[in-house]
């Protein structure tokens with residue numbers, strides 16, 4: 274029953290093809306399915322006439338000859354239009370299906386689900402992207418399923434021709450043919466399982482292959498001389514993927530005699546019987562020819578591709594699995610409607626927040642209390658691994674606390690809804706994204722919810738100290754920030770940080786009231802960093818700012834400095850107060866200042882503190 278439901282689901286995808294193209298495709302399939310029996314009948318008609326006319330005067334055979342030629346010609350035309358029609362239909366279905374997978378993945382507003390290997394596996398399988406070494410797509414499955422109806426028409430109409438001659442031809446020819454197709458389908462299923470059982474190898478092969486051809490990994494590959502090594506790894510994984518598939522294929526070729534026997538034995542029996550009847554004059558040669566060609570058609574209809582249907586259904590099942598993993602989610606339109614277009618700055622509080630990464634045992638945040646007041650510039654400092662970035666990810670709603678809550682003006686941000694909350698905040702992550710887009714788009718992506726405001730883009734770039742960099746770009750604002758794009762350029766790490774800072778400042782100019790920056794100045798030299806900090810303080814308006822930095826010389830200007838250790842806030846106050854208190858912050862600052870004065874890196878590692 275579920276097999277029927279799966280097939281109906283595949284057919285339902287054909288709605289995405291559009292009425293015009295679907296009509297053409299159905300027409301092509303139905304007409305193609307009628308060609309074999311029509312050929313059989315046209316042949317019988319022709320032979321009948323040829324037998325009946327005297328040698329030398331074949332004029333009476335002209336009409337049946339024309340009919341026969343017409344049927345053959347129609348078959349060729351239908352064959353020729355098949356590929357473009359199928360290609361267009363598959364492309365439309367697959368495009369819509371992949372968009373649905375992306376939409377489903379986007380309904381997950383936290384990122385913990387996307388970090389699960391099972392979710393990534395399901396996304397790859399559901400998307401069925403040929404780039405992921407997937408050969409069978411839902412589009413191919415849907416079209417193959419439709420084509421199976423065409424084959425059923427051929428089978429039925431050929432069976433009618435056969436039955437008109439002798440009913441016993443049905444069990445002799447049609448039943449073995451159905452069994453033949455069943456064996457084919459089982460073979461395809463085994464083949465598909467062998468293929469899927471090593472899909473992880475495809476992923477690894479792809480990773481090494483991408484590393485060889487990508488400009489970023491290409492640097493390491495060349496510097497460390499890893500080219501051949503990476504190629505060998507990629508080939509190893511390809512072998513892991515294909516060896517079991519080839520083994521199954523080899524076994525199937527060897528065992529193919531069963532199918533051959535099913536094909537040849539009944540066909541030989543039936544064809545001998547029909548030929549003999551014609552030879553003895555019991556039936557005319559014309560009828561015998563019609564029966565023989567209809568009998569052959571019965572077997573030809575099973576030349577289809579069960580793998581397309583199996584692969585397409587597997588992709589739909591993966592889509593269901595993904596939906597189960599990600600939960601129902603809330604439609605983006607509903608969340609958009611709930612979001613406030615012009616939020617105001619409000620106090621944000623971490624109240625007894627505890628957090629452990631899914632699958633990890635160590636608690637990263639533990640009973641953390643912190644208040645960010647409206648308009649305040651709070652710096653968060655701490656050693657590597659103290660949990661600073663985690664705190665920001667929770668603040669951005671990318672993970673939910675396992676204990677306690679984060680509130681905005683007293684309301685839990687979890688109940689505010691992700692869109693409403695994210696409209697209020699702008700975040701620059703340590704591992705920010707360098708979009709292969711123009712400089713202007715890279716800044717304007719700070720707020721995709723409003724139409725691009727060129728004046729705000731320019732102002733944000735100016736505030737981030739980016740104007741000089743942009744002035745030097747060959748195509749100004751429209752220059753793509755990627756060397757792999759025509760006319761594109763690559764920026765230095767520090768310049769990229771300024772672009773991303775401008776992105777966040779653009780978000781503030783267009784409505785965000787909490788600016789969160791995770792090490793926004795790590796790539797900047799000390800002077801530029803100082804300037805950026807000054808600009809930030811000057812241009813943040815009434816927005817609150819949370820800033821993470823390892824350079825304590827920069828954060829000393831913050832309204833308040835918060836030291837994170839052991840998953841909680843251990844010190845909080847202005848630079849002067851914390852220095853006067855002589856605690857951990859004062860110790861860190863003194864070590865850093867000393868190292869800086871001696872010309873070393875000013876970061877402090879664990880173990881340097883007493």
Ligand SMILES: Nc1ncnc2c1ncn2[C@@H]1O[C@H](COP(=O)(O)OP(=O)(O)OP(=O)(O)O)[C@@H](O)[C@H]1O
Pocket residue numbers: 388630631633637655656657658659660661662663664
């Ligand atoms: N996605 C993740 N899954 C599991 N553990 C993680 C994940 N991200 C971070 N961690 C762990 O959480 C702890 C805190 O990491 P976090 O990145 O928040 O520290 P941090 O203070 O920002 O460090 P740094 O100063 O080096 O950036 C670390 O032990 C890290 O290994």
